[in-house]
Each structure stands twice: as C-alpha cells, then as structure tokens.
Amino acid sequence: MIRRWMGAALMAAAACGGSDGPPSLSGTISYEDRAQQTNGRLATELVPMPARGVTLSLINEADGAVLTTVTTDDEGRYTIEFVEPLVEPTEPVHLLAAAMNMSPERPIQVVRRDRQVHGVGGEAFTFKDGTDVDLLITDASGEAEAFNVFDMAVLSHDAVTARLALTPTPITLIWERGSNDGTYYSGDATVHLLGAASDDDGYDDTVILHEIGHFFEDTIGRSDSPGGGHDGSPTDPNLAWSEGFSTYWAMAIKDVPFYGDSNSGGGWGYNADTALTRAPQPAGDIGQDVGENLTTEVLWDLGDAASGDDDQLAGDHLRVLNVQPMYLRTAALRNVGEPGVDLVDFLDGFFVADGLDHCAAVRQIVVTNHTFPYDFGGPGGRCP
C-alpha cells in the first residue's frame, strides 16, 4: 500500500516537474567484443557493441520479482514506461539482460550447456524518473561472448527477413566458457560452439555464422551433406558444397570475403577473394571431388561487385543466396555428377533464376579461374 502510494506521489511529482509522458527509465545495453583480424586472431582491445534485440527485465532487488520485460532496439537502447498497472519502483532494482528474443522476426536464444539462457544482471539502483541506466556486459563476466553469438544470429535472421523476405525459424545456440562440446550444427535447429581455453569460438564471428549457415541450409534451402571432417582437401561434392556455402554465408552476411578462426595459438584466416582454389581435374568428371574453398570462392565471385575485383561479374549476394530457397529447396535436381545437391546444382539454379545473360562472366569464374568442368547445360538453358 505504501509502495503504491509512494509510486503515485512520485508520478505526481514528475508530472509537476513538467516532463512529457509517463515516468520512464531508459538506457543502453552493450557488450564487450573482440574484433576478428585478417589473420584469424582476435584483437586484444575490447570494444563495446550495442546489444540489439536482447530481452531486458527490471528486477526487484529484494525479492527478485520480475517487474517488467522489454526488448532493446538496434542501438541497444531500451525504454521502460511506468503506465498502470506498472508502477514506478520505490525499492532498489536492477537490470537483467538475457540473450534471447521471442519475436517472430528474431526467434533466437543463446543457452548454456544446461539449456538455461545466458543472462547478466547489473548493479542495483534506485529509480529516478528521466535518468539513464546503462549496462555493459563485460568480458570479465564470462558472458560477453554469449551476447556476441546472439548478435551473429540477429545478423543472420535479419538477412533472411529483409533480404530474402522469408520468416526465420527459431534457433538455439549453445556456448559456454570452458565448453569442450565442439563446434558444429547438429541438425535440430541447434548450433554448438566451443568455449574451451584451447579454442573458444565465442568471438569468432565467421565461425558462428558458418554454423548458422548450415541451419539456414536446412531451413530455407537444402543440404545432402554426409557430414564429417573437412580440412580444405578435395572431398565429397555434397560435403564440399555444404561447407563451402556455409563459409560463403558467413562472408555474405558480413559483406567481407574473410573467414577467420582464432585459437590459443593465434588462429588462421582465409580470403575468398584473393585465394584461388582449382578443381583437381579440369578435364575430369563434373561430379569429381573438390575442395570446400572452391565452392566458397565461386559463390563470392558470383556475389561480389565487379570493381577492383578478379572477376567481371557485377554480382550481388542476394542473387546468390536466393538460389537456396528459390531452386535448391524444391527443384528436382538434374541427374548429372554426384547425386544430391552440390556446386553443379547451384549453378543450374543460378541460371534458372538469373537467365543466361551472364554466361561469359560465369564461365570465366567457374571454368577459367577455378578449372571446374561445369557443362553449362542445366534446366535454365544451354549457354552459348
């Protein structure tokens, strides 16, 4: 009763103070990030990044009651307005940021190995109308990486919604500092990420996006990958396609031709625009084993701009990514080469979607540069 009366008094005081609108609390939620460098290592400097789209709750410090819950905007900003039945808190409270979003546009949660969502609570404070209360999720808390993982999923889901005009499906990502579970996509809308001292992928944006790429293959495209290891050597065309596409997904989402993976010894990086991987047998079978990098480099060259580049095609990544939902997802694949989806089927779909206007430029990328013996005779028509 006293709490309610005090709330009403505070509201009245705020109104007399001349502020517009109801009493409110606002601020910015951010997390510390380490940037990837081109050699795959992580920068030592910690940089605050906005925690966009995270779930933010106001918690009563004394009894732990959840007073209200909102979502941060794309700058990490939040505003809580105290409108009936929500009354202004008179006792100390704190903010709790959770690495989850339950909206249809961003159905994402980043969880610990026990499947509880990562959350970080700030210092207790006493509410005062109109003041900003910020929360910086620090690396020292052991939780900043979980929010970086969340942010990579936001990037991916936003691309699906905005660029591909599709509704993303819910995804769960498991990361925890110290976890030796491995980094892989397990086929059940779940991505697993290493948090080990020898190899921690929590800040490795491109590794996280690579695994999310597998998730999108499954949910909006198609994969016939047998799974298993892939180290850049020529391998099963279905595996090479799936892995090469997922690395390309990471590059297309970040719009840089770079893949990096840090580890305790530093790490390694790869540039799909400057590297050149060739098919082992230029005059060989269309279903021959190829390296995953060949797939990534062909896709990048088809999707990037023409200027300052080693190929002549003025591409765009949307045109490349769209082949997954528009063709591979539903089409009956041509009975050539390796059964199941591979680079040949993607190129078939590219010409179906794009027409035959760019035959010469694609031939230069695929055959001249990468020596892959594609036959240019798919369901989209025969290139001259």
Next chain:
Amino acid sequence: MRTLVYCVAIAASLALVATDATAERRHRGKPSAPVSLTAKAERTASGWRVVVDAAPTRAVDAVTIEIDGQATRFGATAARDARHLVAPVKLDAAAGKDVVVTARVAGRSQSVIVRVGAPAPAAKPLPVTVRQINGVSVAEVRQ
C-alpha cells in the same frame, strides 16, 4: 537357416551403417586444419618436456609446430607422416604451466593446451540465479 542368419547379419550391419551416417550427418562442424595433432607432458630427470606429433592428413608443402611460442618449420611432408618435436619446459618446483601447442598446415592451424607440472587451480564458477522471464529459464550472472 544359414541364409537367414546371413540376411539378418547383413541387415543389422546396414542398419548400423545407416545410424552412423545419420549421426554424422547431424554434425556439420567448422573448417579444420588438415593435421592430426597430439601433445603430452612428460617428466624427465631434470624437469619436464612436451612431446608433440603432427601428421598432415594429405601431402603438404610444410608443417610448422609451435610450442609455447617457439616455432619449428618442417618441409614437405607426406600424408600421415608425423613430424615429431620435443621441447623442454623450465618450471620452478611445485609450479605448473599451460603450454600452448599449435600446428600450422596449408594455411590453417590447430591448437591444444598441455598442462605441465602442478595441476591448474580449479576455477570457481560464478554464482548464478535462475529466473523465469516470459516462461524461459534465464541463468543470471551478476557483474
């Protein structure tokens, strides 16, 4: 009867292969380095040493092994031909150390950490409070 036994055995084998393939298919991992890397700590008369074997999975132009930041480069190496390296580690009595071992092969790398000497002190987990937010369990760590 014998034919039936053979058929059942073949069917069981095929089912096992299918199960393995399905399990493998569910696991699509990150790009790895083409190398098999093993490292272990061994006690010597004068202290400790780290023993490393790095075998590329295919023929490569070079294999570089780093132990505690010291790099050793080996030349062209055939597939599955392990490069062997031993490095002494200086430690005070009763001390312990994490030694990072890295193999760099064909533009990619893999690292492991070898504990030498006394075991590392157990990390104390941060206290966690579990709260229900919109029906979801959230593990809260306070900063």
